Amino acid sequence: MDRTTIEDAIFPDCPIRNILARLCDKWSLLVLYTLNKAGKEPIRFKELQREIPDISQKMLTVTLRTLEEDGYVTRTIYPEVPPRVEYALTERAYSLLPRINALIAWALENRDPIMKDRKAFIGKSRN
Amino acid sequence: MDRTTIEDAIFPDCPIRNILARLCDKWSLLVLYTLNKAGKEPIRFKELQREIPDISQKMLTVTLRTLEEDGYVTRTIYPEVPPRVEYALTERAYSLLPRINALIAWALENRDPIMKDRKAFIGKSRN
DNA sequence: AGCAATAGTTACATTTTAGTAAGTATCTGA
DNA sequence: TCAGATACTTACTAAAATGTAACTATTGCT
Numbered sequence: 616m617d618r619t620t621i622e623d624a625i626f627p628d629c630p631i632r633n634i635l636a637r638l639c640d641k642w643s644l645l646v647l648y649t650l651n652k653a654g655k656e657p658i659r660f661k662e663l664q665r666e667i668p669d670i671s672q673k674m675l676t677v678t679l680r681t682l683e684e685d686g687y688v689t690r691t692i693y694p695e696v697p698p699r700v701e702y703a704l705t706e707r708a709y710s711l712l713p714r715i716n717a718l719i720a721w722a723l724e725n726r727d728p729i730m731k732d733r734k735a736f737i738g739k740s741r742n
Numbered sequence: 743m744d745r746t747t748i749e750d751a752i753f754p755d756c757p758i759r760n761i762l763a764r765l766c767d768k769w770s771l772l773v774l775y776t777l778n779k780a781g782k783e784p785i786r787f788k789e790l791q792r793e794i795p796d797i798s799q800k801m802l803t804v805t806l807r808t809l810e811e812d813g814y815v816t817r818t819i820y821p822e823v824p825p826r827v828e829y830a831l832t833e834r835a836y837s838l839l840p841r842i843n844a845l846i847a848w849a850l851e852n853r854d855p856i857m858k859d860r861k862a863f864i865g866k867s868r869n
Numbered sequence: 870a871g872c873a874a875t876a877g878t879t880a881c882a883t884t885t886t887a888g889t890a891a892g893t894a895t896c897t898g899a
Numbered sequence: 900t901c902a903g904a905t906a907c908t909t910a911c912t913a914a915a916a917t918g919t920a921a922c923t924a925t926t927g928c929t
Contacts, residue, residue, distance in 0.1 A: 700875080
């Protein structure tokens with residue numbers, strides 16, 4: 616659970632290094648996006664797994680814990696059997712999500728030309 | 743130079759996995775931000791290094807190449823001695839940057855409460 | 870008694886990413 | 900002749916992130 620990664624001593628206040636770097640891993644954006652897509656209703660662990668079928672149980676746990684740590688999601692445990700744990704987005708997440716969605720929309724709009732450039736670059740670098 | 747990372751076979755069209763994932767590494771956002779900060783004038787390799795003092799030469803090269811590959815920066819070599827290589831942002835980068843800057847601004851605004859939550863979480867998890 | 874269900878944890882292995890240090894090329898100026 | 904400048908590349912190492920598989924707990928159901 617030690618995801619201190621890029622908390623550099625040189626730039627302890629840099630918002631990129633401190634805040635954004637933690638969202639920049641393999642799963643965080645995807646989990647936030649998926650929770651948001653589900654609407655305002657909280658969503659269970661298992662359901663999240665179904666939505667992101669290639670995430671491992673461990674990484675879903677780790678990702679959710681990190682998001683909780685930074686206050687993007689809440690975790691509510693219902694002491695039932697079998698256990699029920701629900702995850703919901705916080706106000707902080709809702710204030711961030713428009714920015715993330717703008718980024719996703721941009722990525723979608725620009726995906727094809729980017730992919731083209733990416734492929735073309737192979738030839739270029741072999742020159 | 744094989745940064746295919748999260749190009750998952752399951753979701754080959756996902757903009758998060760394909761486009762954003764490549765910007766989500768330790769240095770890409772910082773390099774884009776730094777190039778942008780410098781204004782519209784191109785900037786030399788060495789100068790970028792001075793602006794981001796803790797990036798290694800190798801990672802600056804790798805990061806710039808990936809950004810070039812996806813069409814965010816151009817690389818212009820001037821055959822002088824000592825060599826001069828200038829990097830500049832493309833139109834694509836300029837269309838992306840407002841979104842990134844919005845994210846950075848959000849991160850800056852929310853940094854203090856997030857850091858607070860992050861610290862408080864330690865105690866919570868030991869309960 | 871034994872299995873199913875959910876939401877984990879843990880130890881371990883693998884993969885990916887990043888850092889280090891040395892080497893390359895070329896010309897200039899002391 | 901030899902250091903200095905720039906922009907790299909390369910081989911190697913270290914560290915971090917992620918994946919895998921097994922294990923935990925509890926209760927209801929058959």
